[in-house]
Amino acid sequence: MRAMVLERPGTPLALRDVPDPKPGRGELLIRVAACGVCRTDLHIVDSELPNPKLPLILGHQIVGRVEQIGEALSADLGEPFVLGDRVGVPWLGWTDGQCVYCRSQRENLCDSAKFTGYTLDGGYADLAVANARYCFHLPNEYQDVELAPLLCAGMLGYRSYRKTGDAKRLGIYGFGNAAHLVSQVAIYEGREIYAFTRPGDKAGQDEARSLGAVWAGGSDESPPEKLDAAIIFAPVGALVPVALRALARGGTVVCGGIHMSDIPAFPYKQLWEERVITSVANLTRRDGEDFLEIALRVPIKAKVESFSLEDANLALDKFRAGQLNGNAVLEISPPSQ
Ligand SMILES: [Zn+2]
Numbered sequence: 001m002r003a004m005v006l007e008r009p010g011t012p013l014a015l016r017d018v019p020d021p022k023p024g025r026g027e028l029l030i031r032v033a034a035c036g037v038c039r040t041d042l043h044i045v046d047s048e049l050p051n052p053k054l055p056l057i058l059g060h061q062i063v064g065r066v067e068q069i070g071e072a073l074s075a076d077l078g079e080p081f082v083l084g085d086r087v088g089v090p091w092l093g094w095t096d097g098q099c100v101y102c103r104s105q106r107e108n109l110c111d112s113a114k115f116t117g118y119t120l121d122g123g124y125a126d127l128a129v130a131n132a133r134y135c136f137h138l139p140n141e142y143q144d145v146e147l148a149p150l151l152c153a154g155m156l157g158y159r160s161y162r163k164t165g166d167a168k169r170l171g172i173y174g175f176g177n178a179a180h181l182v183s184q185v186a187i188y189e190g191r192e193i194y195a196f197t198r199p200g201d202k203a204g205q206d207e208a209r210s211l212g213a214v215w216a217g218g219s220d221e222s223p224p225e226k227l228d229a230a231i232i233f234a235p236v237g238a239l240v241p242v243a244l245r246a247l248a249r250g251g252t253v254v255c256g257g258i259h260m261s262d263i264p265a266f267p268y269k270q271l272w273e274e275r276v277i278t279s280v281a282n283l284t285r286r287d288g289e290d291f292l293e294i295a296l297r298v299p300i301k302a303k304v305e306s307f308s309l310e311d312a313n314l315a316l317d318k319f320r321a322g323q324l325n326g327n328a329v330l331e332i333s334p335p336s337q
């Protein structure tokens, strides 16, 4: 099969012809139709996340169809998969099911978790293998390319959003793909969105307003009212004290990314009055199921910019340079032979 392979961090992906993967016990072999490109992929390529599997096939927002089923599949799956089913594969690819986190429905924090497109091979390829326990059935109402961004930007954004509790006034710092998806849910649920973009990014602010944000401005501006919670999607640690200063008493700042630059020191009084700083790591299967269910009700629409498999490096470069107009998705059609 064809795959875009990361052989060494800091170098471009290489188009390679590699042996087809084989599904093991409890695994599915999936013919990939679409695979989202995530900021996390950039962090891996740019050596900002330690110890990826090497060589590695990136990609953890996989939409495809079941082509082969490994043995012993249906043991404890509520809804088993059959050949031809359309499935989604997210970031969380495997957990041990035994550690203290797994036994308390917090498998996102599992001691020995494995991650798609990081410590397991992912979906920048014609075929991918995934453990069926972590795959999702996908709603028919969406097309393949529309679903891919929901599997990470959507699901992890949703977990960040849920951490804000019942906050009425919700600030979002970094109004990119995750913010775009999650603010549709928040507005559907009656929250007020305060969108913070890079200072001077008028286009981004206009877009946030057109999506329904009650206020949009630069991250150097103060919102007109104190916020009940804020989510930071930008990988910029300096935004943590900025967001704290925008909070009302008892408010929460949620750091929604897997990687962030260092957080500068700030006076304790900015944290005092029971303000909280927390982060979000990975997702649980429950997050994924809940999000797909609400996505359909809203219904959430993802903006997509499509690339071919061979153009994965172009997609990553445009992402790094902030030149994408929506979620980058690799559209992968079977090789013509
Ligand atoms: Zn991701």
Ligand SMILES: [Zn+2]
Pocket: 095, 096, 097, 098, 099, 100, 101, 102, 103, 107, 109, 110, 111, 112, 113
């Ligand atoms: Zn575990």
